[in-house]
Amino acid sequence: MNNKTINHAAWIFVLPVVALVAFNAIIPLMTVVNYSVQETFGDNTFFWAGVIWFEEVLHSSRFHDALLRQLAFTFTILAIEVPLGVAIALAMPRKGAWVSVCLVTMALPLLIPWNVVGAMWNIFALPDIGLLGRGLNALGFDYNFTRQPGDAWFTLILMDVWHWTSLVVLLAYAGLVSIPDAYYQAAKIDGAGSFAIFRFIQLPKLKRVLTIAVLLRFMDSFMIYTEPFVLTGGGPGNSTTLLSIDLVKIALGQFDLGPAAAMSLIYFLIILLLSWVFYTLMMRSEAQ
Amino acid sequence: MAKITLENLGHSYMESPQSEADWALKKLNIDWEDGGAYALLGPSGCGKTTLLSIISGLLHPSAGRVLFDDKDVTDLPPDQRHIAQVFQFPVVYDTMTVYDNLAFPLRNRHVPEADVDKRVREIAEMIDLTDTLGSRAKGLTADGKQKISLGRGLVRSDVNVIMFDEPLTVIDPHLKWLLRSKLKELHQRVKTTMIYVTHDQTEALTFADKVVVMNLGEVVQIGTPVDLFERPQHTFVGHFIGSPGMNVLPCAVEDGKPHFAGTEIDTASDKNLNDIKGTLQIGVRPEFVQFADKGVPAKVVKVSDAGRFRIVETHADDTSIKLLVPEGQGIPADDAYLAFDRNHTQVYRDGWIVA
Numbered sequence: 144m145n146n147k148t149i150n151h152a153a154w155i156f157v158l159p160v161v162a163l164v165a166f167n168a169i170i171p172l173m174t175v176v177n178y179s180v181q182e183t184f185g186d187n188t189f190f191w192a193g194v195i196w197f198e199e200v201l202h203s204s205r206f207h208d209a210l211l212r213q214l215a216f217t218f219t220i221l222a223i224e225v226p227l228g229v230a231i232a233l234a235m236p237r238k239g240a241w242v243s244v245c246l247v248t249m250a251l252p253l254l255i256p257w258n259v260v261g262a263m264w265n266i267f268a269l270p271d272i273g274l275l276g277r278g279l280n281a282l283g284f285d286y287n288f289t290r291q292p293g294d295a296w297f298t299l300i301l302m303d304v305w306h307w308t309s310l311v312v313l314l315a316y317a318g319l320v321s322i323p324d325a326y327y328q329a330a331k332i333d334g335a336g337s338f339a340i341f342r343f344i345q346l347p348k349l350k351r352v353l354t355i356a357v358l359l360r361f362m363d364s365f366m367i368y369t370e371p372f373v374l375t376g377g378g379p380g381n382s383t384t385l386l387s388i389d390l391v392k393i394a395l396g397q398f399d400l401g402p403a404a405a406m407s408l409i410y411f412l413i414i415l416l417l418s419w420v421f422y423t424l425m426m427r428s429e430a431q
Numbered sequence: 432m433a434k435i436t437l438e439n440l441g442h443s444y445m446e447s448p449q450s451e452a453d454w455a456l457k458k459l460n461i462d463w464e465d466g467g468a469y470a471l472l473g474p475s476g477c478g479k480t481t482l483l484s485i486i487s488g489l490l491h492p493s494a495g496r497v498l499f500d501d502k503d504v505t506d507l508p509p510d511q512r513h514i515a516q517v518f519q520f521p522v523v524y525d526t527m528t529v530y531d532n533l534a535f536p537l538r539n540r541h542v543p544e545a546d547v548d549k550r551v552r553e554i555a556e557m558i559d560l561t562d563t564l565g566s567r568a569k570g571l572t573a574d575g576k577q578k579i580s581l582g583r584g585l586v587r588s589d590v591n592v593i594m595f596d597e598p599l600t601v602i603d604p605h606l607k608w609l610l611r612s613k614l615k616e617l618h619q620r621v622k623t624t625m626i627y628v629t630h631d632q633t634e635a636l637t638f639a640d641k642v643v644v645m646n647l648g649e650v651v652q653i654g655t656p657v658d659l660f661e662r663p664q665h666t667f668v669g670h671f672i673g674s675p676g677m678n679v680l681p682c683a684v685e686d687g688k689p690h691f692a693g694t695e696i697d698t699a700s701d702k703n704l705n706d707i708k709g710t711l712q713i714g715v716r717p718e719f720v721q722f723a724d725k726g727v728p729a730k731v732v733k734v735s736d737a738g739r740f741r742i743v744e745t746h747a748d749d750t751s752i753k754l755l756v757p758e759g760q761g762i763p764a765d766d767a768y769l770a771f772d773r774n775h776t777q778v779y780r781d782g783w784i785v786a
Contacts, residue, residue, distance in 0.1 A: 328489050329522040333583060334510040334539035343524045343535075 178404035196405035206406065208381070209389040210413075216385060217364045220303045224360060225353065227304070228311025232319055233345070235312075246316075249309045257306075261373025264302040268374075288375065292382035295375050299383055302370060307363070311356045318352035319345060354425040358418060365414050386410055433500040433591040435463040435486065435624065440495035442481055448493070455481045457648045459495070463592070463626065468618045470639035471628045474671065478648040479628045483594050486626070488512045499591055515584025515593045519600050521576030523568040529555070530564040533582045540587075554585045557617065574606045581614075585621065592624040599634065611637055632672050644668050660716070661775060666782050669714050675742060678720065678752045682711040682778060689713055689778050692748035694727050697773040700785055709781040715771045717742065720754035722763055723770035727752075731767060745769065 179196055181189040200206050235245045255263075270276035270287045275298075279286040288294040322344065330340050368387040371377070377384035377392070384392075390410065394403030442456040451457065456478045463469055471479050484490035486497060488509040496505045504512050524532050533551045542550075555561045558578045563571065568579055577598055584593045595614075599607045615638060618625050627638050635642050636656040644652045644659065644667075652664040663669035669677030683690040687703035690696065691713055704711065729747035740755045743762055752769060756762055778785040 323520065325518040325520060325522050328487075328509070329516070329518060329580070329583075331489065331509045332487065332514065332516050333536040335535070336539070339539065343526060347524075347526045 175404045175407050178400045179408055180401075182401055192401060196401040197409070199402055200406045200409055205389065206409075209384055209386050212382075212384065213365060213386045216299070216303075216367075217361060219300055220307070220364050221357060221360055223300070223304050224308045224311050225357060228308050228356065229315045229349065229353070231308070231312045232315035233341070235316055237320055246313070249312050249316075252306050252309050253313075255306075257369040258373050260302065260306050261370040264298065264305075264370075265374050268298045290379055292379055295379060295383050299371055299374060302374060303364065303367070306370065307360060311360065314352045314356045315349055318349040322348045350425075354422070357425070358421055361421060362414060362418060365417070433624070434465045435592060436498040436501070437461045437463075437482075437486075438496040438498060440482075440485065440492050440497065442478075442485060442490070442492045442494070454493075455648050456485075456492075459650055461643065461650060461653065463624060465624055466622045467624055468615070468638060468640045469624070469626045470635035470642045471626060471645065472630065472632060472635040472642050472671075473645035474630055477645045479630075479645055480596060482645070483516070483596055483626065483628050486592070487514050487516050487594055513587070513589045513591045515587065515590050517577065517580045517584065517593070517595045517598045519597045521573055521580055521601065523571070523576045523579050525567075525569040527568055528565055529560055529568050529571070529579060532568045532579050533560075533564075533586055536583050536587055550586050550588070554582050557585065557620070558582050558613070573601045574603070574610060577602065577610070581617075585617070585623075590623055592626060595625065595627040595629075597629050598627075599629075599631075607634075614638060632674075636672075644671065646671070662777070662784070663714065664784050666712060666714055666779050669716065673716055673718075675717055675753050677714045677716045679779070680713045680715075680750050680752065682713045684711065692727050692750075696727075696771060696776060698776045698778050699774050700778055702778075702785055704778065704785075707780055707785065711785075712779045712782075713776060714779055715776045717753040717755045719772035719775040720752060721770050721772075722754075722756070723768050726768040726770040729767055729769050730765065731763060734762060 180192055180194070182192040183189045231249075235249075236242055252260075267273045268275045268288050270280055270289075276286060276288070285291075286294050288298040326344050326348075327340065330344055335343070366387055367385060368391070371383055371385055372388055372391075375383045377388045387410075390403060390406055393399050393406065437459050440456060440459040440461075441454055443454045445453050448454055459482070471482065473479050481490065485492045488504070488507055488511075492505065496503055498504065499512065524535060527535065530551060533554060534547045537547045537550060551564075552561070555564055558581060560575070560578055560582060563575065568576065571579070580598075581593070584590060599610060602610060611634060614625075614627075627635065629635050636659075639656070641653060641655055642659055643650055644665075646665075646667045652659060652668045654662075654664075659668055659672050663672070663677060666677065666679050669679065680691045682696075682704075684704045685695070687705040688695050689698055689704060689711070696713055698713065727747050729745040729752060731743060731745050732751075733744040735742045735744075740757050741762070743754050743756050745752050745754065745767065747769065754769065
């Protein structure tokens with residue numbers, strides 16, 4: 144049955160979607176492309192600049208530093224949130240009244256607006272009035288996230304873990320409850336211990352949802368802006384200036400449209416590339 | 432290897448069962464002899480799987496005891512009971528090879544690797560998996576996976592009983608037959624007690640030496656396939672086993688003899704029915720009803736061809752009676768008389784046979 148009818152009228156039905164995607168993605172993106180190859184001295188007049196902005200960004204140590212900070216941030220939170228999320232999901236009850244209590248509690252941080260999360264943690268961590276800041280100092284730690292870069296990083300990562308581990312928990316939990324009882328029963332009969340059950344039943348069955356979880360957390364954390372902006376504003380100094388914060392500084396602070404546009408495109412391509420690499424690697428090991 | 436005894440076993444999924452209907456299993460007393468091939472047969476929801484889970488230790492019974500060779504194991508967890516179970520849907524460890532799957536139960540019990548290897552190869556040979564030992568278990572077909580499940584039970588030398596919970600549900604029809612004969616052959620080879628749960632009578636009757644028929648949480652009859660066919664202890668067994676099932680007719684009593692449609696019926700029992708209280712019925716299988724010159728007057732309503740024989744449905748006194756007529760034998764056009772084979776005609780009181 145290979146005689147498929149080809150009807151070109153079908154293209155008409157695709158047109159609305161093409162128009163929609165054009166308006167909300169392609170056209171805005173093209174304006175960025177437009178800025179990235181031009182120079183302006185105000186008055187809304189533009190001159191052709193070629194690829195000099197791209198060269199500038201790629202060779203700028205400011206961009207390199209921001210990129211390194213971004214990578215460090217993203218991989219740190221992934222290394223914490225994924226194992227922690229799986230561990231919490233494993234510890235949650237599968238049946239009974241506590242299930243909904245746990246699920247709602249877990250979902251709460253995800254419902255809080257991002258700038259509120261930033262403001263909450265800012266106040267919570269202030270060394271003079273915040274519960275966390277004062278508490279740590281009372282315990283003898285010299286903690287001040289507004290002055291010491293290490294403390295700022297600690298607070299930033301703690302905040303992200305608090306905000307987003309729930310997402311991993313919910314995904315992993317959904318994966319866990321979909322494992323049929325027969326697997327656990329068979330493992331019991333085969334004399335498997337709880338580590339063997341995790342290693343040979345739960346982890347393999349979680350692979351798909353964890354792939355999604357890692358991808359989502361990777362993309363989101365790589366683009367994170369609001370929370371660190373409200374919490375530290377990129378400081379102290381430039382110590383917590385992640386890519387997006389730096390981008391906004393260049394585009395709206397210094398109003399360097401050309402370099403900012405070039406940086407956005409590079410930023411976008413890095414996310415695209417890394418996501419593709421992640422996805423391909425995980426799907427390949429799946430296929431084996 | 433062990434004899435398994437269920438003593439006054441009962442189970443309810445409710446905290447405090449009130450009425451009879453709250454019990455998923457009602458007071459069971461069964462002895463499973465060592466080395467037997469048993470089938471547990473019954474409609475969905477009759478308590479088969481509950482019973483199986485209690486024997487394997489996945490479920491703790493609300494009442495009664497489970498004994499393995501007269502040792503009380505009611506409180507022991509599954510891994511200490513030395514049992515194996517094959518589930519309805521194949522359970523394999525996806526990330527492992529077939530070899531590692533088969534070795535898994537042994538390695539968990541810290542068996543020396545040399546013995547593991549010997550045993551795994553021996554069992555793989557037995558269940559025709561030698562060629563696939565090195566491949567990932569995930570890629571196998573459903574019947575291959577079910578063989579692995581079975582193999583994980585067979586590798587252990589200390590297994591008391593292997594239980595099958597409707598193991599052929601997801602197997603293609605043409606492979607079902609093959610796997611079933613394989614199982615039978617394996618049973619003769621390893622002589623381990625096997626309990627096979629199913630709602631399919633063909634599977635039960637071909638696999639088992641003895642069939643335990645259950646309905647509504649009760650055991651209705653335990654017997655060989657021939658017993659179940661020729662002498663059903665309960666009208667349910669008559670209905671459930673055989674295709675079409677047993678004819679069950681209302682029974683009137685005159686002079687202590689069973690009557691149907693005004694005709695006296697000769698049955699296997701000579702008991703005087705005058706002393707018996709309760710609802711009486713006559714049961715006779717379609718195989719043991721014939722057209723005759725005299726007997727119960729009936730009208731032919733429907734004839735369906737089933738290959739080597741025809742199933743004829745007749746009406747007698749507003750009751751449907753089915754009978755089997757061999758190929759090539761005539762069927763009366765309209766009015767006819769039916770004769771019942773005396774030795775295979777039984778009287779039932781409230782569903783149970785009158786002996």
